[in-house]
Amino acid sequence: MLVSDRGALNAEQEAAIAEPGSVFLIACPGSGKTRTLTYKVASELEKIDSHRSFVAAITYTHRAADEIEERISGLGVDTSQLWIGTIHAFCLEWILKPYGKYHPDLQYGFQVINSHESEVILKRLCATSRNPAVTTFDCDYYFTDSSMELGCRTASKIPSVHRILQEYFGELHASRQIDFEHILKYAFEIVRDNPSVSTILSQIFTFIAIDEYQDTKQVQYSILGAIIKAGAGSTRTLIVGDPNQSIFASLGGYAIAPGDFRSLIGVPLREMALSRNYRSSERIIDYFGNFNVHGTLIEAASEHAAYASAITFDNVTTRNELETELARLIRHNIEVEGVSPNEICVVAPWWIHLAHMTRRLVALMPEYEFDGPGLVPFSRDIDNFWYKLAKLALTEASPRMFVLRLRWAGDIINDLELAGVDTSRISRRSLLRESNSIAPPDVEGLDYLASYFRTLFENLSIDYAQYRPLQEQHDAFFASSRQRVDRLVAEGAPYVSDIATFRRVFRPRTGITVSTIHGIKGAEFDTVVAFALLDGMVPHFSDADQLDSAKKLMYVIGSRARKHLHLIAERGRTKKGNWPDYDTTIPLKNLQYAYDR
Known part of the structure; x- marks a missing residue:
């Protein structure tokens, strides 16, 4: 079979695929994580000997699920016994739909509302809040096994946020609706209160792959862990990710320690690693290694490892000069360095920075195409x-x-x-x-x-x-x-x-990509140009553990680049009130490095 032909795999990848038990795999950037996961899932599909058995692959995004399923099909493997998708989709299909009747809040049926519908309700409820005013952005929340955590970090707003959310939950309950966070909450409670559900699912799924574990929430670990534990060794797992790229902490995501995950699933778990980076030049790897919080091993292994990469840092350009400087860098990379436009990415911390900038760059550089948030012509609500x-x-x-x-x-x-x-x-x-x-x-x-x-x-x-x-x-x-x-x-x-x-909108990228730091995770480009690298934006001022969070964001930016990296911390971005202007993000400001001109 095609899956058995693994000549394109290195020794680390092959070892992870061949391991008969469960594996906790730490994969550095550009190490072939998706390839390894794809081959592992395909290999497990080939082992299935019953039409009642399935393999599950839990991905962080729908796009990742699409890519992995497409790759597996490309290997010539039958995917009819593969379930692949996000944890929310898994919980809906395998827990809430068949077993929701066992939960008092779901026993008479339910409907899932999307993010737009949720925002409409919250916006109406927030309108009643004054002194302090609360917006829908303040109302982010997520559930753990035992509590509800708020995204809001402003102490004066928290009582109002709690009141608004309780009213919001009451409206959902009255109309038998649930939102995406409640999908996880109810799935966990069903599994917790009905152990037979985990047992049944462990008999269905012989193998569960968990991608991007560093972005997984505690309640998600608990749901999947209960199923694997119920299998008592008959349900195995490959959990893979990079703790240095754990940048969704504000949404509850975190990189679980291998020992903690081993205790959660109650079965033997072998720790392994992918350490060979096939993406970036050695100079790029050495640079983003300055932000390696977890000290993971990264070795340059790409065909252009010795490439003479340009790495620049600009903390002089003003906000008013920014679009001109971005255009200059883009043209330099295309016209002088020979980089294809679709291999260039312009990145910033927040969408609000990018929508306007994308339109300005389109006007300034009409000879090039751009793929960015300011050019999507219809509502991009992925849940709609x-x-x-x-x-x-x-x-x-x-x-x-x-x-x-x-x-x-x-x-x-x-x-x-x-x-x-x-x-x-x-x-x-x-x-x-x-x-x-x-x-x-x-x-x-x-x-x-x-x-x-x-x-x-x-x-x-x-x-x-x-x-x-x-x-x-x-x-x-x-x-x-x-x-x-x-x-x-x-x-x-x-x-x-x-x-x-x-x-x-849905074609493969054809122009210069414009995206957020969170949006480019998993992507790669010959040239990355990042701006607004400012303290309070990288990371967001509300993030906990500010220094480590900033380092991880810088690590993600740097590790997307194959050849060239241009970093900008522009001057003149003002804060509300009498606060001083934004300054360079701390880890970038403190780093002593011999940048190119």
């Missing part, structure tokens, strides 16, 4: 049903896209079921066939989507207006999308309303 369906509407029915589109079709069918639609007559393939048969004539993007959605549901004989979640999400998608398109057109980008611009 119609956003998910737009992926089918705007992508081509090609062999290369078949596996991804088949997976998206499955997600859409699951969402329809959650909304109360009878999907017994719809399969993933039949949904794709219906989708592929629709060709609206409209050249305006939103008109095209409206026509596609209407035709698809007519062909499926489904009146989506009869299902409140679908109708509300439909209204929200088009209202926010129309607002976004109108704003972009008014700001000098008339082309964004064209269907051609809409289609670009």
Whole structure:
């Protein structure tokens, strides 16, 4: 079989795949983590000898799930007994749907609301708060095994945030709705109070892969740990990640220690590592090694390890000069260094910095294409049903896209079921066939989507207006999308309303990428240009353990670059009130390094 042909694997990767028991794998940047996980999952699928057995792969994002499933299919392995997706999707499909009746809050049914619906409710409740004023940004929260933790760090706001959240929870409970954090809470409580559920799941899943463990929440560890423990060795795991890239602490994510995870699952666990970096030059690796909090071993192993990388640091350019300097760096890398535009990334800590900057760079450099947050012409709420369906509407029915589109079709069918639609007559393939048969004539993007959605549901004989979640999400998608398109057109980008611009959203990147630090985790580029590297932004002023958090963010930025790295801590970014301007983030300010000019 193709999976048995592992000539492309190194000794560390092969050892992790061949290990018969459970593995805790620490993988440095560029070490082939996804390749190793892919081969391991494929190998476990080949071992299945019963149609009742499954392999699960828990990923941090839907995009990662798409990529891994596509790679496994590319190895020629049957994925019919593979379940792959996020922990929220796993808990919904395998715990809440079949066993929700065992929880008093779910026994009469439930509906999952997406992030937009949640924000609408919270925004209305926050409007009642005065002195201090509370916004939806203050209302982030997550559950642990035993408590609810707030994202808000402003002491004067916390009582109001607690009151607003209790009202919010009350409204959800009254309408039998749950949000994404409650998916985890209820899944944990079902597993905790009904041990037989873990036992059943351990009999179904012979192997569970856990990707990006450093971003996993405590309650998620507990859910998956209970299933693995119930198997008493019959359910094995590969848990893989990089503790130096644990940058979602404000959302509850943390890198569990191997010993703690071993105690949680109650079975033998072998610690292993991937230490060979096949991405970056040795100079780049040495540089981001200055921010290596956990002291993990990283060896340069790429074909351009000896490349003469340029690493620059600019703390002189002012905020008003920033877009000109970014354009200069981009042009220098393309015209002098010979870097392809789609191998350049401009990165900053917050989306608010990037949307405006993307549009300014487009105006300043019309000869190049950009892929960034300021150019997405419709609402990018990844939890909205119609956003998910737009992926089918705007992508081509090609062999290369078949596996991804088949997976998206499955997600859409699951969402329809959650909304109360009878999907017994719809399969993933039949949904794709219906989708592929629709060709609206409209050249305006939103008109095209409206026509596609209407035709698809007519062909499926489904009146989506009869299902409140679908109708509300439909209204929200088009209202926010129309607002976004109108704003972009008014700001000098008339082309964004064209269907051609809409289609670009889901294509592989073709231009210069613009993203946040959190958004580029897992990506790689020849050149990375980072700005707003300022204390209070890197890390966010509300993050705990400020110095280590800042180091991890700098580690992520540096480790994305193959050849060149340009760092900017611009002057003149002001704070509210009488506070002094933002200064350079502490680990960058304290680092003594021989930068290039």
